[in-house]
Amino acid sequence: MAKIAYRDAVRDAMAEEMERDSRVFLTGEEVAQYNGAYKCSKGLLDRFGPDRIIDSPISEAGFSGLCIGAAMYGLRPIAEFMTFSFSFVAFDQIVNNAAQIRYMSGGQVKIPIVFRGNSGGGHQIGATHSHAPENIYATFPGLKVVVPAFAADAKGLLKSAIRDDNPVLVIENEALYGRESEVPDGEYLTPIGKANILQDGVDLTIVTHGRSAWTVLEANQELLKMGIRAEIVDLRSIKPLDWPTVFASVRKTHKLVCVDETKPFCGVSAQVAAEVQRACFDHLDAPILRVTSVEAPMPFSSALEDDCIPNVARIIEAVKEVIG
Amino acid sequence: MAKIAYRDAVRDAMAEEMERDSRVFLTGEEVAQYNGAYKCSKGLLDRFGPDRIIDSPISEAGFSGLCIGAAMYGLRPIAEFMTFSFSFVAFDQIVNNAAQIRYMSGGQVKIPIVFRGNSGGGHQIGATHSHAPENIYATFPGLKVVVPAFAADAKGLLKSAIRDDNPVLVIENEALYGRESEVPDGEYLTPIGKANILQDGVDLTIVTHGRSAWTVLEANQELLKMGIRAEIVDLRSIKPLDWPTVFASVRKTHKLVCVDETKPFCGVSAQVAAEVQRACFDHLDAPILRVTSVEAPMPFSSALEDDCIPNVARIIEAVKEVIG
Amino acid sequence: MATTKKTPLPNGAGATASTEPLPDYGPIPELPRSGRLEWYRLMYLTRKFEERAYQSYQTGLIGGFCHLYNGQEAVAAGTLAGIADSDPVVTAYRDHAHGLMRGINPGPGFAELYGRATGIVKGKGGSMHFFNVERQMWGGHGIVGAQSPLGLGLAFATKYLGEKKVCFCYMGDGAVNQGGFHEALNLAQLWKIPVVFVIENNMYSMGTSVERHAAPVELYKRAAGYGMLGVRAQAQDFDAVREVAWTVAERARRENLPAILELMTYRYRGHSMSDPGAYRTKDEVEEYRKHDPIEIMRGRILSEGTAEKDLEALEEKVRREIVEAHEWALASPFPQLSEIYTDIYA
Amino acid sequence: MATTKKTPLPNGAGATASTEPLPDYGPIPELPRSGRLEWYRLMYLTRKFEERAYQSYQTGLIGGFCHLYNGQEAVAAGTLAGIADSDPVVTAYRDHAHGLMRGINPGPGFAELYGRATGIVKGKGGSMHFFNVERQMWGGHGIVGAQSPLGLGLAFATKYLGEKKVCFCYMGDGAVNQGGFHEALNLAQLWKIPVVFVIENNMYSMGTSVERHAAPVELYKRAAGYGMLGVRAQAQDFDAVREVAWTVAERARRENLPAILELMTYRYRGHSMSDPGAYRTKDEVEEYRKHDPIEIMRGRILSEGTAEKDLEALEEKVRREIVEAHEWALASPFPQLSEIYTDIYA
């Protein structure tokens, strides 16, 4: 186990898979000569050359569609959005073409494509650049959506995504690129669709994912001091979502707080709460609470922004309320 | 009270508001000479002329953005999507520009714009054309989303939307255009943000909206025969959502079934279930059940499609399960 | 409603206009008589298939949209005859011709229209989604213009794999106003992708005539902004279409240079089955029917010495095939409900 | 990394190339000396504002993105001087110049960068969202190209209201590859909307040089596909820019004819503050700095007889204003948390 930065885990995943399979290529803005706007593809141009690491013009719909077409034909493209916020100009390509062509072709076509890039707020880049879109994409059957929080999963999930025969959105987070965490030595894959229990617990379940997983772990330090032992479930995959793990945990702890950076209205937490109340109705001792981004566009000022995404204070408050 | 078709209610709303305010104009594909692909703008070109009823090329991002810019400047555009499925090529314009420019400008700008068009499945027009996107748009702060089910609301909500100083998405439904229902005589507005109780009841609450409201009423005939008296709440507005009405009803009936045509994952029903379990936890006698579109792209064949959107059988099954 | 006078459709051969001179690759490989007859058969088959579809729609056997290609047959036939069978193609929702000409049998074709399990895409796609991937027909796409980056991607993949192919990506005149098409144009020219964007200019985008939706009406000129070759040709004559298609295809294949190929044509029917076509006059339609691509090719073939009775026999066979295919499709089962949940993920 | 040799930036006047001849509206209205001095002052103010912003960024006073306009000042100044104060304008995220030149005081400017309640958009938009609607500056927009249909819409509205205005819609060279821009071009030409798309061609889209992102590199030629006027001009010389801007603006205003105006310029700094600029050489940057728009205008003004000490006094005043504005901004309060929830809905 070595500690590496999340961005290097992303890079390693791409490099290993490109080494393994010549059909894998990467395109997106500034991925080649610039080594990626966030340096996630550092060194890949030198290593794999300009036919496989390709700088794109600012044409998200164009290069997304190109990659979908190439995937139909048998290549295995990785399309990088500089941030997932920019995927919105390619929205139709993703939710209609990538998600549905297999179905509409009666199974004649496979679309092994990865869309990846960072997401989320906290960097003062404003309302247009700070979307956390996993709830939006996960609503579409035909897509898979994973949101790795740690370097190990950033690597293992991305490798799985590249080998998957379906469109997989790998939603990273700018705040995490520089954070280091442990990564297994040697070749491994993290399965898509399996949640990860970050901490066993009995007092309540906290379901989280992405950057919020780190915030939950931070809040957990306080909770432990308060004598509260939470079971912390990092979803990792939003679609498919690992319901058995979530339900089992809630049936054990009888209480649930959901923490994630999507918006409250129809966010991931809404889906989790809706399914858990149905599946675990008799097990729940308290209402499920949700700590999410707030019901506002993301403001620029740091004085405001910190309060707009889940933070330690709001998590602790919710946990206290649930514990009663 | 006269009975008129939903499409005529839409037309009347536009005509009345265009008569009232010269800043209102309509654009979209085939809205002028063709009288609208679904005849919602019948006669408006003759009445208001080509400067105000404007046929657009197939450029949804272009004409949406044009309308947003014009709204910033003080006009009050109505942008018609031939179906809301086609709004996905204009997604960025709607969710970033229409939704957020007011905020990012610190309140300097108002964006009084209406996006309208039909939505939903049931017409064998396939996976790309059958989206029910109200959950997706409602996740974005800055937008308002209404989904009228009946002619009276189609007219009253559209009139309110046109007068509203914010972007309002009026999501209609192809299946409803031809259906007739009663419309008040004379001038009236349906307030945005107010649900409508279609039937008082005590045994359970059914929260629904859009085309599903009709399906619920149909199912209700059966339920009444079975001696089940449901309180049927037609949300009408998805955002803002009339929580007081929903909560009051559930606190009275202690049981809830949500029925709507959005997908299950992070659909409108997920949001309703999540909020109701939180606000009405101690009042709920049974898990909230959801009847939604299925977790699949929309197939073409009528043999499959009818089962993919909420239908009477699935509603009755859910109600029975909740009643226990 | 008054319609402006449209460009006439002479049976001209080759390009009528282009943004730069076409290259000269010498004479186009000759199509043997059997090959020409086969293309005639496919055009005739398409026409008869759609005439039957027209009836089936009116008797309620088909639901949803149904966009007919009547009048445009030489566009698909001529272009497909100008490339190799192994070259990938992709088109919009007006896709019956491309599907049938790329090997979809009328039976699975009708079965698809009728929503049957035996449909070419199992009843899941319908009229707008004719795919036949084993013969390099990649659909059938319903969102206007959204197939243009897909065609680019298919072509990209062939180049990536060193296959020396060209992809023909078809689209309507109305699709030129979708932004994604322009992104595809720039990428194609910048990255030297062997793709040809074939604009089937039937002069209307639904009820909106070209002069009301595009500035200017010469759509091949959109290529100019990208330093790309843009070519316009009349497209009621199979041979003329084939020739110009072959030339731009060879250019793409040999030099990795993309192009726009604007083919001037006309649709006899409404935009879809539900369109009464009030935006154009009966006279206009009749005028264009005089330049029927199937009649033109039929006359040519006869004049080249094929006996009329041989042609009639071929036609009779097609008509029988259509009847049988229709009946086979009608006798086919609807898909099981469990089919809703298959083919979502691989 | 090697960079290809770029077009030199001579101090040429007027258009250097266009898709069709420019109209002749007679001589451009003269700008009185006071007006010229005021534009010089605004360019100088912009430069000093951004030099201060550069420092503030490095000392951590500014978070997020900060895109500087250093080197491009004559683009905004020359174009804005070529239209009326009442003509609407809109731009991308590299918007400080357009904001300051359209009346944003440096105080609220800095306060915005520093995320303060007194910022021009209350600390909610930051560097990328300078709006000053009362002076017809409609932002500051972060999504590349997404402002192009907005500019079209502003122009549409002025025409709808019969105002005889023109809208200048600014964008970077990289933005020409966004599909929405093309949809806007077609709509502008088709509907005769008085909008001018001003391409600020600083030769790089982030780290990607024009020849690596656009085919061909002459971006004004994209207009040709739409039968639209496309004009290219060198843009380090205020007067030259003003003249060509006035001409295309008048054309738009009088005849409702849109245009692309491609202005050749250069940015001295990285794409944003976090960009080290490894994709170009120091030499290249130094070469372009020799054609500094502020130096060029200063020389011109001096040669026209303004006394150097008067100019120095003006400059000194600006520098003091900047210091004071910066300090005022620093002393300003951060917004209250309740501000998160205001300005969402009207």
Ligand SMILES: Cc1ncc(C[n+]2csc(CCOP(=O)(O)OP(=O)(O)O)c2C)c(N)n1
């Ligand atoms: C993005 C999008 N907008 C609108 C539509 C609805 N629509 C389907 S076909 C069509 C007209 C297209 O005309 P054209 O491109 O000329 O092709 P043709 O039908 O003439 O073959 C329209 C508006 C759509 N499918 N997709």
Ligand SMILES: Cc1ncc(C[n+]2csc(CCOP(=O)(O)OP(=O)(O)O)c2C)c(N)n1
């Ligand atoms: C749709 C979209 N994609 C990507 C980005 C990220 N991005 C911001 S600026 C930029 C480069 C733009 O270059 P150009 O248009 O030349 O303008 P300049 O910065 O040179 O003024 C990129 C890629 C974005 N903001 N929006």
Ligand SMILES: [Mg+2]
């Ligand atoms: Mg057409």
Ligand SMILES: [Mg+2]
């Ligand atoms: Mg640039």
